[in-house]
Amino acid sequence: MTDIQDRTDIEYGEAPPAVDFGSLTSATGTAPPVVQDVTYERILDARSEPQNWLTYYGAYDGQRYSPLDEINTENVVRIRPAWVFSFSPHGLHAGQSTYAFENSPIIVDGVMYVSGWDGWVWALDARTGQMLWQYKHAIPFDVSLCCGNVNRGVAVANGKVFVCTLNAHVLALDASTGECVWDVTSGDVRAGESLTVAPLVVKDRVVVGSSGGEFGVRGHLDAYDMETGERVWRCYTIPKPGEPGSETWPSDGEAWARGGGNGWVTGTFDPETNLLYWGTGNPAPDFDGEVRPGDNLYTDSVIAVDADTGEIRWHYQCTPHDLWDYDSNMECILFEQDGRQLLAHFDKNGYCFVLDRTTGERVRIFPFVDRITWGEISPDGTVTPRIYPDKEGEEVHFHPGPAGAKEWTHAAYSPRTGLFYVPVQDTGAKVARRRREFKESIPYWGAAVTVDAEDMAGSVTAFNASGEEVWRWRNDLPMCASVLTTAGDLVFAGTPSGLFVALDARTGELLWQFNCGSGHHSSPSTYSIDGKQYIAVPVGWGAWVEGFLPGMMGGPHGQAMFVFSLPEGIDSAGGR
Amino acid sequence: MTSTASERSAALSEIGLDGQNQATIGRLLATGNIGHAEDRDDGRMHARIRIVPDQLVWDPSVLVLPHGGHLDIEFVNDDQNTHCALVPSNGDSKWMWLPNYSRGTMSVTLDGPGYYWFSSNIGNDEGRGLIGAIVVRGDVPESARLDRPQQPRP
Structure with missing residues (x-):
């Protein structure tokens, strides 16, 4: 007990009662009960209500495509900010120099639900x-x-x-008041686990994937009962000895137990196959493969997980025995071609993998970035490593660097144009293997790493489903934010310098731009209210900039939601 | 030359880092006392934290909790200036005025393990020394731990 004695020479008064810090803001305290009727069936058919953005990618297929077309190639030049929501941190918080606004806004019938860094969640009048x-x-x-x-x-x-926290809790909040309904501890912070993923509601469950691959955890996906928070299943992405896939890990020792493979980005879902398509992260240690000989399943893979049981039905490993930190967490976009049910996955390693999503069979592989020096993947799927950290202390340089030719930030697919729009990073890195002993909660990379701060490039590149490049919008800096495409035949993308641009989805022509004042590292979405279309983009540079764009380490942080629309009928009356 | 842990307090004092307007303008953070919260029969924890006159420091400036949970903190401002307390808590941070010679109790809920900073967030009270730490000991529930053999720790 703290032994604090009152002073006898003072006559104390009562301090005013403590209050919630949020009560000292302009928040009204309640939101309309618009989420009450959001059901699994509505999310299944999300694209039939384009006024809303009901789930992480807008729909289960991960296309990041909206049928809204009020804003189009003819009038996009006229859009302007409708409102801005800005929020800055109070007091000391974790990652003081690395916080970033990576959110993808969810919108339901005029209410926007947003999560920020450091445990913040907001409901806003959209x-x-x-x-x-x-x-x-x-x-x-x-x-x-x-x-x-x-x-x-x-x-x-x-x-x-539903929201995840950095200390590995999964929460359910009352959508009308923000009060916590349930709170479960999903991971072990003493082991280096955390949660950064946007949850995915499937049926009556909430599915999340863990973070912590750089600390040598054992990755897993978890499904929680939506009403009670009870865990329904857990799917480890690294098999234990004796389980299928364990033959790809050393038979002696505990490399598997520290193997990484975390599912830290939201998956997609096909109700017909009842499969979740989830990307898994890098093996640990990231760059020292000698301590984990073998392919190291199911790291750097697309795994198809039974939504009811959590069992892995099939997998496709994009980078067997990874030595470059090439997570495969990024989205699996579901689409059809020639009557086949396919998925497209643009991987960190610079190649796009088109798979039959019913079987996992490889359909097509093609490169989507100019410089790939780490190795080669042939159209038949043969992987040939060429440059990798091998000898202790001997530095090698390869492309793409550990942030990949595309980071976790998402591509989009327009069924109108049949094109994929991909934010591309063309940046290399120097890596020297530096073996270290594993200790729980301590970074476990097995290397010294410096990412290039010069000689880099970026683009939004459009590919057709056959892998042919159709157009490219070039940017001096790598493109590190998700893109959004709409039925207005537009592609929206944010740059690291703060520009938010609209491109012609058929030609790549730059049609409109706005300087938001801080770099983009988030996922924009779109919605409408009473027929008026809005484009929402969280703006806030940060995160592991040293990994994906050290040339912008000094770039300004930001913490603002920018929302754009055509000028007629804008109501910026938020606040009091 | 570096000092050992046992010499650290003396060195801080000798240099003038553990007081106001000596070596530095303010007081180096987390150089105050360490205290422990009390576990009570009702399942809640309790602690008292005061502001030391003219020292712009919480006493204790490091409060140790045996585990996560509900904590009642009685703040006592013995200083001749007004300060406040902003303390992290699940749901929303809690905030209260601490006028000169006042006392008040605040209830917060914190997960364990880990540690959190609390402060007086007016003027530059934080820079002068009124930032303290709440340390939560313990482990996550067994259900949240990884299915793997026990691993070495630093």
């Missing part, structure tokens, strides 16, 4: 930007974060907002 409620989870200052103080979004259903 027409005016008025804050309705806020929730703040207390995040320990000392959580293990490889890649910054970030969170990628929330999920909504049955009156609740």
